[in-house]
Amino acid sequence: xxxxxxxxxxxxxxxxxxxxxxxxxxxxxxxxxxxxxxxxxxxxxxxxxxxxxxxxxxxxxxxxxxxxxxxxxxxxxxxxxxxxxxxxxxxxxxxxxxxxxxxxxxxxxxxxxxxxxxxxxxxxxxxxxxxxxxxxxxxxxxxxxxxxxxxxx
Numbered sequence: 001x002x003x004x005x006x007x008x009x010x011x012x013x014x015x016x017x018x019x020x021x022x023x024x025x026x027x028x029x030x031x032x033x034x035x036x037x038x039x040x041x042x043x044x045x046x047x048x049x050x051x052x053x054x055x056x057x058x059x060x061x062x063x064x065x066x067x068x069x070x071x072x073x074x075x076x077x078x079x080x081x082x083x084x085x086x087x088x089x090x091x092x093x094x095x096x097x098x099x100x101x102x103x104x105x106x107x108x109x110x111x112x113x114x115x116x117x118x119x120x121x122x123x124x125x126x127x128x129x130x131x132x133x134x135x136x137x138x139x140x141x142x143x144x145x146x147x148x149x150x151x152x153x
Contacts, residue, residue: 081112
């Protein structure tokens with residue numbers, strides 16, 4: 001460059017300030033923020049069965065927390081994992097992705113993943129995506145758990 005031609009200048013440099021670079025996808029949300037939007041409860045109605053009850057919003061912000069719990073349960077002696085979505089107020093793509101990965105992991109390891117849809121909006125989302133046909137879906141928790149008893153008879 002010659003002395004007479006100006007060097008390229010960014011908008012932030014021209015204004016005299018440096019614009020902060022933010023990568024929100026790589027910075028996890030504070031746990032308290034996630035806890036306010038999503039509550040997960042784990043119960044063991046039988047030695048080889050675990051139930052994860054999901055209460056709240058299952059979206060990009062909260063789905064990683066469910067993924068952690070699902071992964072932990074799918075690497076234990078649990079043979080049947082029931083995910084109860086009957087208290088879910090919102091089910092986003094990230095939540096569906098977490099459930100899909102858990103379903104694949106369960107099948108690959110000889111476990112069974114059951115989904116309780118409960119509410120009409122969760123059931124509708126799973127039907128519209130075609131996942132209702134591929135997954136073991138139940139309208140109520142009692143129906144998902146009753147299948148174990150009917151198989152033993």
